[in-house]
Every structure is written in C-alpha cells, then in structure tokens.
Amino acid sequence: MAVASLFDAVAGSYDESRRRLVPCFDDFYGTAVEVAAPPLRRARAFGRTPTLLDLGAGTGLLSLLLAVAVPGTCPTLLDAAPAMLAVAERLLTQRGIPHRMVVADLTDALPGGPYDAVVSALAIHHLDDAGKRDLYRRIRQILCPGGVFVNAEQVAGPTPDLDHRYDEVWLAQVVALGATEAEIAAARERMAYDRPAPVADQCRWLTEAGFVGVDCFYKSWRFAVFGGRRELD
Numbered sequence: 001m002a003v004a005s006l007f008d009a010v011a012g013s014y015d016e017s018r019r020r021l022v023p024c025f026d027d028f029y030g031t032a033v034e035v036a037a038p039p040l041r042r043a044r045a046f047g048r049t050p051t052l053l054d055l056g057a058g059t060g061l062l063s064l065l066l067a068v069a070v071p072g073t074c075p076t077l078l079d080a081a082p083a084m085l086a087v088a089e090r091l092l093t094q095r096g097i098p099h100r101m102v103v104a105d106l107t108d109a110l111p112g113g114p115y116d117a118v119v120s121a122l123a124i125h126h127l128d129d130a131g132k133r134d135l136y137r138r139i140r141q142i143l144c145p146g147g148v149f150v151n152a153e154q155v156a157g158p159t160p161d162l163d164h165r166y167d168e169v170w171l172a173q174v175v176a177l178g179a180t181e182a183e184i185a186a187a188r189e190r191m192a193y194d195r196p197a198p199v200a201d202q203c204r205w206l207t208e209a210g211f212v213g214v215d216c217f218y219k220s221w222r223f224a225v226f227g228g229r230r231e232l233d
C-alpha cells in the first residue's frame with residue numbers, strides 16, 4: 001500500500017518533525033486525550049484494565065499520551081506501516097506500557113474488543129468517504145457501552161475557497177515554526193494521498209452510525225478533534 005510505504009520511509013524522523021508540521025500540536029492531541037480519558041479512568045475505577053484501540057497509530061504518539069494520562073491503560077496499536085509500529089513498540093516498551101501491535105489496514109476487520117476508547121489521529125483521512133463511514137459503523141460495534149471514539153483529524157474546508165485558505169494558513173504556520181523545505185516537500189508528497197472530508201459531514205456520519213453526544217471538541221483550521229460515544233445499554 002503506497003501510503004504506508006511513505007510513512008515507513010520516514011518512521012525514524014517522524015516524531016521529530018511533528019511539532020513543526022502540526023502547528024496546534026499541544027491543543028490538538030491534548031483535546032483528544034481529554035475526550036478519550038474519562039471512560040479509561042472509569043474502567044480503572046471499577047478495577048478493570050482500561051482498553052484502548054489506536055487506529056493508524058503510527059509511532060504511538062496518541063497511545064503514549066493516553067497511557068501516561070491514565071496509568072494501567074493497555075493500548076492496541078493498529079497500522080499498515082510496520083516500521084512506524086516498530087518505533088511505537090520501542091517507545092512503549094521503554095516506558096513499561098503493556099500493549100498489542102496489529103499490522104493491518106483500516107479496511108480490514110478490526111481487532112476484537114470491546115474497548116473503553118477507540119482513538120485515531122491523522123489517519124482516517126486516508127480512506128475515501130465510503131470507507132470512513134463504514135469504519136465509523138464498525139468502530140461503534142467494538143466499543144463498550146459508554147465507550148468513546150475520538151478522531152483527531154485533518155479535515156477539508158466546507159468550500160473550495162476555505163479549503164484553499166486552510167492550506168495557505170498551514171503553510172505559513174509551518175514555515176514560521178521552522179519546517180524545512182525538505183520536510184514540507186515530504187509532507188506534501190504524503191498529502192497527495194489525503195482524502196479529507198469536512199468536519200460537519202463527519203459528525204453527521206457518526207450520528208448516522210449510531211453514536212451519541214457527537215461534537216467537534218476542537219478545531220484550528222484543518223486540524224479538528226471530533227467524536228462521540230456509544231450509548232449505555
């Protein structure tokens with residue numbers, strides 16, 4: 001799969017360039033942690049091991065943040081790029097965080113749950129819209145009742161003009177943060193495979209998939225954090 005090979009090729013330097021290429025890094029990942037943490041904490045309070053599935057986990061950035069925020073969490077990291085997961089494996093092992101790695105595509109059957117939280121960051125926009133909607137339906141099925149899905153995602157503008165503006169703003173911000181021409185060119189090469197959708201459409205698809213409490217919790221131009229939860233039985 002072309003997109004996974006592109007990420008595998010940069011696995012060794014991926015983490016180092018993140019803060020330059022995701023200008024709102026702290027608020028973006030921080031909000032995803034705030035949204036996903038409550039059901040993990042609840043599981044812990046009931047004496048269970050909190051279960052987390054990270055889709056398109058890459059080098060494990062979001063899994064690591066959540067495992068630190070809610071100690072005892074056991075993340076399952078799924079990605080189609082084995083070299084990205086190898087970096088995650090090293091980082092999680094170094095910190096003594098128990099985990100499971102799954103090399104798979106987002107269109108494959110999801111690894112068995114149920115999960116207290118399913119999260120994803122900057123990955124689902126690689127699927128076409130039918131693939132996103134199908135994935136949202138499948139995610140709801142593997143959540144525990146009361147479990148949360150959060151997608152920290154790169155989204156499209158609601159109009160071509162706004163989408164163009166999102167890109168202009170992103171470029172100005174990453175240049176101001178010191179991203180090199182090579183980093184920007186490599187990011188652009190990966191972005192050629194992106195199929196982002198507007199946040200309003202994706203929130204509607206989540207509601208149609210049966211999620212409740214659907215909201216966009218954070219947005220800064222093309223970076224948005226949205227999700228919902230599975231109703232309690």
Ligand SMILES: C[S@@+](CC[C@H](N)C(=O)[O-])C[C@H]1O[C@@H](n2cnc3c(N)ncnc32)[C@H](O)[C@@H]1O
Pocket residue numbers: 003004007008055056057058059060061062078079080081084104105106107120121122123126127
């Ligand atoms: C931009 S990285 C994000 C990684 C990590 N979630 C983060 O926030 O840093 C996108 C990841 O999604 C993975 N990915 C893209 N399309 C995928 C697919 N169809 N199936 C599985 N993984 C996919 C890539 O291999 C890559 O590791």
